[in-house]
Amino acid sequence: MNSKNTRSKKSKSFSLLIVPQSNDVKQFNVASWIPKLLILLIIITISSSSYFIWDLYTSFSDLQDDYIVKSKRLDTLTNITTNQKEEIKVLEATISEFNDELESISELQQTVKSLVGLDGQPKEESKESNDSSTESKNTDAKLKSSTSITRGTIPILRKDSLKLEDIPSTQIQINSISQMLEKSQTDLNVLIEDVEQRLDYLEAKPNLEPTKGSITSPFGYRKDPFTGGTDFHSGIDIANWYGTKVKAAGSGVVTFAGYNGSYGYVIVVKHGYGYESIYAHNRKLLVKVGDRIKKGQVISEMGSTGRSTGPHLHFEVRYHGDPVNPLTVLNNDD
């Protein structure tokens, strides 16, 4: 009975021996459930630690994936930004070029205008003539419109480098330049019309010296070479040899070519813009009524027909029917 109790007591406990090298062996009796509890605790600890580590690993993995995605996105954005910066540089250069172009167009317009004398308001063109009154009015209106060209209204661009936040203002500038280019194109078209009309006018105006020679009688009141009394000389006399070439002082249409009393063989040319020119005392006429002649075209040969004392050209210029001093017309640049 006693031994049975001892066995059952022994089976419910462990003996723990500590065996040092020098001293006596020490023995501890430990209840048998304690190691079981310890093993259970160890299992629980390992399990929870494993779960924790797995969870940590999963979270880290997620974070890593997220990081890769975001990193790629960042790379893309960086590339986009770099590209945009490049585009802005190109844009900046383009704007600068446009600006320069606009300025040169504006300068060119001014140069062309001053070359053909359109920078001022010519007196002649604003006045009406019998055959081209409507034309003159149109010219006048166009002259006024063409004076308001784009000069001075070109937008001033920033000199420093453009930044991303400058894009809206860059867009505004591009729009502005685009509008300016459109206006410039319109202005140029108006200018071309003005220049064409101006060239027509300059071609028509009788301001070319009609012949070579010396002026023997000026325009205005003078002593009459026949009567000795005072009379009004409606033109200038240019003396030279018989047969000296006489040229049209401006382009126009021959309205008279024939013999007419004291004028002798005479040519009358209508130039438009209110101008007419008369070439008298010719020996020979080289054009006929209705001929459309060019400025500088030879129209006759100098002679002494009609009321004349020697070979000379009586050159007369009429403006709206009234004789004006031909020298004034010849020397006037407008």
Ligand SMILES: [Zn+2]
């Ligand atoms: Zn005369």
